[in-house]
Amino acid sequence: MPVSIALRPQPLGVFPGIAGSLLLPPAPAGEEALAALMKGRLPERWPEAWQFFARAVGGYTEAAVLEAVPEGNEGIFNRAVLQPAPEVYTWARERLGGEYRLLLDAVAWRAGLRPEPPDVPPEVDGELRAFLLECRAHAALERGAREEGALALKAAAEAAEAVSPVLAARLLGEWAAVRHAAGDAGEEVIRGYRRALELLDGTGLAELRAELWFQLGAVYQSRGGEGGKGALLEAARCYQEALKVFRRDTYPEAYALTQMNLALVYLAMPQHDRSWPVRAAVAVQALREALRVFRRETHPEMWASATLNLANALQHLPSSHPEDNLWEAVALYEEVLAVRRPEDDPVGYARVLANQGNALAHLGALSQAESRLQEARRLFLEHGEAEAADAVDRVLAEIAQLRTAGDRAVGRVQSGGAS
Template sequence: MQTAAEIQFAEAIRAVEDPATSPEERAEMLMEIAMGLQIKPKSPAQLRDAVTLYQRALAELPESAILLKARIRARMGTALQTIPDGGTDALRQACECYESVLPILYQQGKPEEAAEVELNLGLATQGLASQGAARIQDAIQCHHRALRVFTKEAYPQEFAVLHNNLAIAYLSIPVTDERGKMREAMAVQSFEEVLKVINLIDHPSEYAMIQNNLGNALQYASSSHALENNLRALEAYDEALKVRNPRDTPVEYANTIANKANVLRNLPADTKTGVGQSVREQAVELYREAIALFEQFGLHDRSELLSASIAEIEQEHEHSGEGKVIH
């Protein structure tokens, strides 16, 4: 029995065979159906079907339909980019789509169209860079070009996405010199820029994600102000925990409390956090809570890392003559 998606795909192919419609109408119909397949796809096959429909739409059009071809090829790039098992090949094909249409969109399209393609090209390039198949600096340049259009005032959502992407890109570059420290500072600044346009009430999940990421950026920054950064990181994690909880978002909650525990274990032993426990005791307590949640969801690698952290804390205490941390 055919699924609804398979029926929709077959109907799209039949529709383009109607001689009463023009090539442009057939192409636009195929593009719209393909875009529909991309909304909450139930399998990678639906995204591959969308790519097939975009290719069929392009084949329908005469060479003179330059702008429409560019728009369809840009949409095809988004389908390729989101195929979960597509690997580097799909990402490379997506980048080729984006790069081929950018000159046309800059010349004939709307500024927002070109900026959206720059954003997607930046994301696809970041994906390739994480696999050693592209330069992260090229992704950063794409995001900055998109920010010329997607300003904080006019396009707050896109502005936030771009700054989040930029921060992640900055942090992915190894810190090997003074410029590395500057990139870390720029990552923190980008996360803070995002927090100017999203808030706890209207965008709770995004707010929690950015606060968590900000905490990580502050915690691992190679700065001479380590204590100040760590205390700021604790504040960021506590903000994230206003949204993340063990009932509604258990894995995200576990990630954040584990990150918070990492900060606590690295604070000076006499640091006051207003909880009534030593920072080491607080860290162990949070680690144990996170381990229980990771085990519950089968994330054994993460729980093993945290168990090793607890063992290290207890070993440090034994060597210092303080005995084991209270469980």
């Protein structure tokens, strides 16, 4: 290939946003700054020629970044990245060749200016090869070729690992996420996430580490049935690692989602375990934390899910005042029912009714319990949920027994009074 990128390695894909697609030109005494960038850290002193990159990672507008772009091949390439228009792409392609043109065609595909990303020549290596393979992977995933896309992501990570561990870690995380989305929660996927986390040791990308811990926690959580308590405990540890970075004031939505998942992990653990009371209490607190972010007005679906999970947790929370917890659960179910419509999700609506009816039955509010349970039973039967209807029937039978026992007790009292 006649024209090679002048500076290697390049921090391609190390930083999020537009910075992940920009090329750095050679700069005097830039070795120390480049070493920091490759680890996801910002250098203490920026070379003058890299001020445009400093602006890009600093969140400046694309126009402000463009103002600082120097001339040269990298400048031509970066102008095309920052101005993704057909005429700019054509202008840049006429002036660039070799590896520059390959990368240009790749970012043009990302911008929708080409129907396909370029092929990857065998002589292209390292982070450049990884960047091009990643584009091929995303193109395959977009057309539904999941296996092809996963293989390309794995190959991209392998190409990057020796020269750009941060890029390799991100690509491994993407590969594992694709596999997990396809239903694979096996050991290979777990090893992929673990290796990605190892590659991030000593880097400054705390947010990426937290995202990987969260995703690994989701893998372990999905293995709960197969892996039992051990998998759930690993999931909890992963979520706790993520929460070291995901704080409510800095990453509110990620914080709330991680808290909710952590709660669900604890609630899925066996209730006969000696540590169950502590875990149930932690789960309730985690759901309350999630609801400090997920409000009905701003996150209606997540709010409903967290509220419903909190109500379910309160029903089973060991407590010296269970009635208070049950009444709170009843009120929370009512809040969810107020915003959900049976015509949108009749089975889900019925489950809320059934849970609320169960709580009311435990409180002795038998008439209210019966009305909700009867409506839940009707919806379950209408939509082929026979097992759920049978479970409701068992609760209704218990209520009938309580009524019969109560009537007999009243009869005995009346008989005694008459004598």
